[in-house]
Amino acid sequence: METLNLLGMGFEQALTPEALMFCLLGVSLGTFIGVLPGIGSLTTIALCLPLTFHLEPLLGLIMLAGIFYGAQYGSSTASILLNVPGSAPAAITCLDGYPMSRQGRAGIALFITTIASFIGGSFAILLLVFFAPVLAGFAISFSAADYFSIMILALTAASTLSVGSPMKGLAMVTFGLLLGMVGTDINSGQFRFTFGIPALTDGINLVALAMGLFGVAEILNNLNEGKVPQAGKEKITFKQMMPTRDDWKAFRYSCMRGSVIGSFIGMLPGTGPTIATFMAYAGEKKLSSTPEKFGQGAVEGIAAPEAANNASVQAAFIPTLTLGVPGDAIMAVMLGGLLVHGIIPGPQLVTTDAALFWGVVASFWIGNVLLLILNLPMIGLWVKLLSIPYRFLFPAVLFLICIGVYSVNNNAVDVLLTLGFGVMGFFLNRHGFPSAPLLLGFVLGPLIEENFRRALVLSDSNLATFVQRPISLVFLLLTAILLVYSFWRKNSTNNLSQAQT
Amino acid sequence: MTRFFKQQLLPTLPTLLLALTGLAAGITAFTYDVGSFTDMGPGFFPLALGIILVLLCALILWREPEAPETTSSDEKGAVHPFAWRPFAAVSASILAWVLLAETAGFFAAAICQVALSALALPEPRWRSIIILAVLLATGGYLLFVMQLGVPLSAIG
Numbered sequence: 217m218e219t220l221n222l223l224g225m226g227f228e229q230a231l232t233p234e235a236l237m238f239c240l241l242g243v244s245l246g247t248f249i250g251v252l253p254g255i256g257s258l259t260t261i262a263l264c265l266p267l268t269f270h271l272e273p274l275l276g277l278i279m280l281a282g283i284f285y286g287a288q289y290g291s292s293t294a295s296i297l298l299n300v301p302g303s304a305p306a307a308i309t310c311l312d313g314y315p316m317s318r319q320g321r322a323g324i325a326l327f328i329t330t331i332a333s334f335i336g337g338s339f340a341i342l343l344l345v346f347f348a349p350v351l352a353g354f355a356i357s358f359s360a361a362d363y364f365s366i367m368i369l370a371l372t373a374a375s376t377l378s379v380g381s382p383m384k385g386l387a388m389v390t391f392g393l394l395l396g397m398v399g400t401d402i403n404s405g406q407f408r409f410t411f412g413i414p415a416l417t418d419g420i421n422l423v424a425l426a427m428g429l430f431g432v433a434e435i436l437n438n439l440n441e442g443k444v445p446q447a448g449k450e451k452i453t454f455k456q457m458m459p460t461r462d463d464w465k466a467f468r469y470s471c472m473r474g475s476v477i478g479s480f481i482g483m484l485p486g487t488g489p490t491i492a493t494f495m496a497y498a499g500e501k502k503l504s505s506t507p508e509k510f511g512q513g514a515v516e517g518i519a520a521p522e523a524a525n526n527a528s529v530q531a532a533f534i535p536t537l538t539l540g541v542p543g544d545a546i547m548a549v550m551l552g553g554l555l556v557h558g559i560i561p562g563p564q565l566v567t568t569d570a571a572l573f574w575g576v577v578a579s580f581w582i583g584n585v586l587l588l589i590l591n592l593p594m595i596g597l598w599v600k601l602l603s604i605p606y607r608f609l610f611p612a613v614l615f616l617i618c619i620g621v622y623s624v625n626n627n628a629v630d631v632l633l634t635l636g637f638g639v640m641g642f643f644l645n646r647h648g649f650p651s652a653p654l655l656l657g658f659v660l661g662p663l664i665e666e667n668f669r670r671a672l673v674l675s676d677s678n679l680a681t682f683v684q685r686p687i688s689l690v691f692l693l694l695t696a697i698l699l700v701y702s703f704w705r706k707n708s709t710n711n712l713s714q715a716q717t
Numbered sequence: 718m719t720r721f722f723k724q725q726l727l728p729t730l731p732t733l734l735l736a737l738t739g740l741a742a743g744i745t746a747f748t749y750d751v752g753s754f755t756d757m758g759p760g761f762f763p764l765a766l767g768i769i770l771v772l773l774c775a776l777i778l779w780r781e782p783e784a785p786e787t788t789s790s791d792e793k794g795a796v797h798p799f800a801w802r803p804f805a806a807v808s809a810s811i812l813a814w815v816l817l818a819e820t821a822g823f824f825a826a827a828i829c830q831v832a833l834s835a836l837a838l839p840e841p842r843w844r845s846i847i848i849l850a851v852l853l854a855t856g857g858y859l860l861f862v863m864q865l866g867v868p869l870s871a872i873g
Binding site: 381383397404408439608610617623626628644668669672 | 728730731732735738739742745746749750754755756757758759760762763766767769770773774776777780781797799800803804806807808810811812814815818819827830831834835837838841842845846849850853854857861865867868869
């Protein structure tokens with residue numbers, strides 16, 4: 217009952233005209249960049265981060281979160297119509313979405329992915345409402361050692377469970393942790409790795425790093441590949457969108473399974489939506505009595521991953537807000553944004569900042585309903601967006617990156633750093649080194665060091681404290697299992713080619 | 718020599734550079750107070766991380782020596798050969814902003830930046846690019862300078 221009262225209070229916060237406006241702004245912007253291939257939601261969130269510094273924390277978070285889940289709605293559009301994912305998690309939707317579009321069923325595919333997104337998102341929000349306070353209550357007893365261990369687990373999971381070489385992921389996480397050390401050590405006041413550059417004494421600017429690694433590197437990669445695909449003159453009308461009875465039948469259970477898988481994966485620290493969609497797809501295929509239909513336009517093949525995608529995105533707020541441990545790079549940027557506002561996510565957030573927590577949760581509901589409206593009757597508008605040529609898009613994004621990074625500290629050195637990180641990210645990505653673990657390591661670096669130090673102080677410098685506390689021990693054991701597994705396996709089985717077979 | 722460079726050295730270069738970064742970080746950390754487990758100094762964590770990074774890079778070179786070039790964005794795992802033109806254009810574009818924003822003013826910086834970025838295209842269409850540049854500069858000025866108070870002057 218108390219939960220419902222708190223949720224009611226949250227709705228009061230989220231239904232003010234201002235909050236509604238920022239929610240609408242966030243989800244529209246999210247859908248916009250989600251639809252367009254070549255601009256990721258991380259770039260957009262990092263771009264908007266400096267804008268939110270002028271806002272109340274609640275309004276800022278509502279908008280940033282709206283971009284994140286709005287982008288998941290939009291990203292399936294390009295997958296279905298162009299066979300190009302609008303963002304990484306939507307890659308799997310290409311497998312059956314594009315064949316549906318070739319069969320003249322694009323409208324139905326768009327309808328199904330939108331409904332699946334809505335159901336997946338709603339399911340995870342329900343979980344967030346009832347489970348997050350419980351988890352927060354449990355986490356209130358976490359000690360510094362426990363936090364250290366869960367962060368180590370999150371970083372290990374994020375770098376070993378993603379697509380590609382787990383060892384390269386781990387190397388990038390370590391590099392990110394090192395970058396997180398740059399700046400003034402809070403305990404001794406010692407400048408570390410600042411090389412006499414004043415702009416570095418407060419540490420590397422998160423926005424500069426994120427924009428470089430994702431924004432600039434993305435543009436370099438797209439331009440290097442030559443052409444970003446463009447839509448033909450597709451016209452989708454509301455009439456073409458109605459699924460048949462058979463479609464509904466296929467949709468029902470796969471959507472529910474996708475929601476459950478997505479919510480579960482999203483809650484785990486260190487696992488993002490990409491893993492959730494791959495697992496949902498693989499699961500559907502295994503359960504299906506007609507697995508040969510997958511890849512030929514099976515409704516299950518788009519319903520489950522899209523539900524999982526949105527469920528994982530909403531569920532990812534559970535560990536981020538209640539433990540302060542982000543699940544993926546995007547949540548890490550959002551965590552960074554909260555820290556700038558002086559809000560430290562953790563178990564206390566749910567009680568001490570109850571208005572903020574419940575306001576954000578309530579805004580998720582509102583945002584998802586807005587997205588349903590934006591994506592069903594207005595789908596034609598978003599499809600038209602696909603015809604914006606990339607030759608106009610990338611100069612505009614580059615311009616926004618420059619002015620956006622500059623505006624954080626009014627400092628041109630930050631923009632130069634962005635270029636440096638962009639070039640670095642571009643080359644490292646080309647050689648199979650992923651950027652997301654680096655960003656996660658960067659955000660968690662100072663927190664990990666602080667908790668490690670605090671744990672040792674609390675235990676009179678006894679290293680055994682990390683294995684003597686049962687919670688910490690469990691996290692460390694899980695980390696060890698992950699490490700052994702990924703070293704033994706050498707290359708991830710979670711890649712696309714394996715999901716297809 | 719060039720063949721050796723292209724086939725052997727180039728693919729491992731990123732790993733080697735990362736290892737070198739770890740090594741440099743570890744050595745630099747020694748110039749800070751490292752301390753001990755009982756009393757961690759500011760150099761302790763960076764030193765540990767530097768060592769781990771070097772070890773991981775060694776592991777990569779040992780276990781995945783061929784280091785095939787793969788991009789995460791390409792579903793087929795194919796890597797497009799490196800093209801100088803877009804790379805140089807994007808770099809020049811950002812550099813122009815860095816150099817001009819505080820010296821030549823917002824509009825000059827923005828227009829140069831957008832125009833230079835268009836050089837990334839094989840056949841830039843200058844008329845539309847200039848229109849885009851002026852539109853972006855005006856909109857950016859209204860939002861960031863007038864509205865958000867970024868201290869940049871319009872001209873010089």
